[in-house]
Amino acid sequence: MTVHVGGPAPYDVVIGTGVLGELPAMVGEGVRTVALVHDRGLPGIAGRAAAVLEDAGYRVAALPVPEGEAAKEAGVLAGLWSRFAELGMTRTDAIVGVGGGATTDLAGFAAASWLRGVRSVLVPTTLLGMVDAAVGGKTGINIPEGKNLVGAFHPPAGVLCDLSSLETMPHQDYISGLAEVVKSGFIADPVILDLVEEDPGGAAVPSGPHTRELVERAVRVKAEVVSADLREAGLREILNYGHTLAHAIEKAENYRFRHGHAVAIGMVYAAELAALAGRLSEDVVARHRSVLVSTGLPVSYDAAAWPALRATMAIDKKSRGSTLRFVVLDGLAKPGRLEGPAEDLLEAAYRRIAG
Ligand SMILES: NC(=O)c1ccc[n+]([C@@H]2O[C@H](COP(=O)([O-])OP(=O)(O)OC[C@H]3O[C@@H](n4cnc5c(N)ncnc54)[C@H](O)[C@@H]3O)[C@@H](O)[C@H]2O)c1
Ligand SMILES: O=C(O)C(=O)C[C@@H](O)[C@H](O)[C@H](O)COP(=O)(O)O
Numbered sequence: 389m390t391v392h393v394g395g396p397a398p399y400d401v402v403i404g405t406g407v408l409g410e411l412p413a414m415v416g417e418g419v420r421t422v423a424l425v426h427d428r429g430l431p432g433i434a435g436r437a438a439a440v441l442e443d444a445g446y447r448v449a450a451l452p453v454p455e456g457e458a459a460k461e462a463g464v465l466a467g468l469w470s471r472f473a474e475l476g477m478t479r480t481d482a483i484v485g486v487g488g489g490a491t492t493d494l495a496g497f498a499a500a501s502w503l504r505g506v507r508s509v510l511v512p513t514t515l516l517g518m519v520d521a522a523v524g525g526k527t528g529i530n531i532p533e534g535k536n537l538v539g540a541f542h543p544p545a546g547v548l549c550d551l552s553s554l555e556t557m558p559h560q561d562y563i564s565g566l567a568e569v570v571k572s573g574f575i576a577d578p579v580i581l582d583l584v585e586e587d588p589g590g591a592a593v594p595s596g597p598h599t600r601e602l603v604e605r606a607v608r609v610k611a612e613v614v615s616a617d618l619r620e621a622g623l624r625e626i627l628n629y630g631h632t633l634a635h636a637i638e639k640a641e642n643y644r645f646r647h648g649h650a651v652a653i654g655m656v657y658a659a660e661l662a663a664l665a666g667r668l669s670e671d672v673v674a675r676h677r678s679v680l681v682s683t684g685l686p687v688s689y690d691a692a693a694w695p696a697l698r699a700t701m702a703i704d705k706k707s708r709g710s711t712l713r714f715v716v717l718d719g720l721a722k723p724g725r726l727e728g729p730a731e732d733l734l735e736a737a738y739r740r741i742a743g
């Protein structure tokens with residue numbers, strides 16, 4: 389199936405099995421050189437993508453980058469810029485990113501920054517990449533001071549989700565992506581929660597009975613939101629549900645903690661905050677814990693970490709000056725904002741998730 393993403397730079401997200409043949413059409417005409425930025429642990433699908441592009445007549449340069457989150461570093465990005473220069477890449481050339489969300493965030497930012505912006509096509513190979521990272525045009529890297537603090541909005545020209553690539557995913561990485569699927573359920577599409585609850589074991593593996601539907605539903609949620617608000621002027625913030633605490637946890641762990649696992653903990657924290665603020669029922673808080681735990685995701689974090697996490701949260705991108713802002717729920721699929729919560733509320737909510 390194809391999900392269309394609207395907005396100032398529209399494009400399609402193609403979801404299916406064995407859809408790699410559609411890559412040349414997404415790269416398009418008039419492009420001579422394709423820099424194929426890929427997670428170096430994935431020679432199979434990257435090699436297949438390169439072959440498809442070469443057969444279509446492009447000059448392809450495969451540029452392997454470190455596996456996973458280690459790719460989202462300034463030094464790796466600078467290395468890509470040097471390679472683009474050696475290849476003589478001009479504004480009519482293109483970058484194809486193949487890998488998980490870390491690789492597509494890096495490749496997308498390389499495309500946003502090279503010559504102030506060249507065409508990119510993304511081929512996510514993880515669940516998280518398909519349902520979230522490759523869709524929507526947020527690109528970027530981490531710095532020691534914080535997660536995704538450097539980046540750009542740069543929508544891709546197309547996104548190709550080949551579901552067969554999910555089959556080789558390590559289990560923990562797969563359920564990390566499931567956390568973002570569950571996020572889409574809480575903020576916009578509760579049918580997702582029903583499907584996960586019906587068969588949590590099945591939801592936690594790519595061969596599960598509802599995999600395709602879960603991917604499609606989550607992509608539709610993301611596409612609808614980013615079509616209406618590419619630059620996060622308002623609505624798009626709802627996709628950041630759970631991320632205020634999550635990004636602080638990832639920084640505290642030197643980016644060696646899976647993003648989705650941090651988001652799972654962060655969503656329970658946001659739900660507890662909303663409950664303490666009198667905006668969300670304890671039933672819905674309990675549902676956060678039960679659906680996440682049933683798929684193997686974590687819902688608590690180190691009690692002693694609070695002061696450091698609180699300090700990091702101050703530079704969350706949703707903050708306005710010294711005012712912290714959280715995405716919270718006023719009910720299922722009813723996202724709202726909590727502006728400037730009192731310190732004792734922030735800490736009390738953390739005590740409820742501290743392990
Ligand atoms: N731009 C956005 O809107 C957005 C949205 C959500 C998350 N993100 C970012 O995405 C990143 C997380 O993405 P992720 O969960 O895909 O992690 P990842 O890219 O780090 O990949 C996870 C692991 O899976 C491996 N891998 C990738 N594809 C595989 C496959 N098909 N088979 C076997 N192994 C495979 C990778 O080498 C890595 O070790 C984070 O940096 C997060 O901040 C961005
Ligand atoms: O697309 C968005 O907008 C999101 O917030 C999706 C998140 O899942 C994703 O992790 C995103 O990269 C977070 O963005 P950031 O602006 O908080 O760095």
Ligand SMILES: [Zn+2]
Nearest residue numbers: 568631647651
């Ligand atoms: Zn996320």
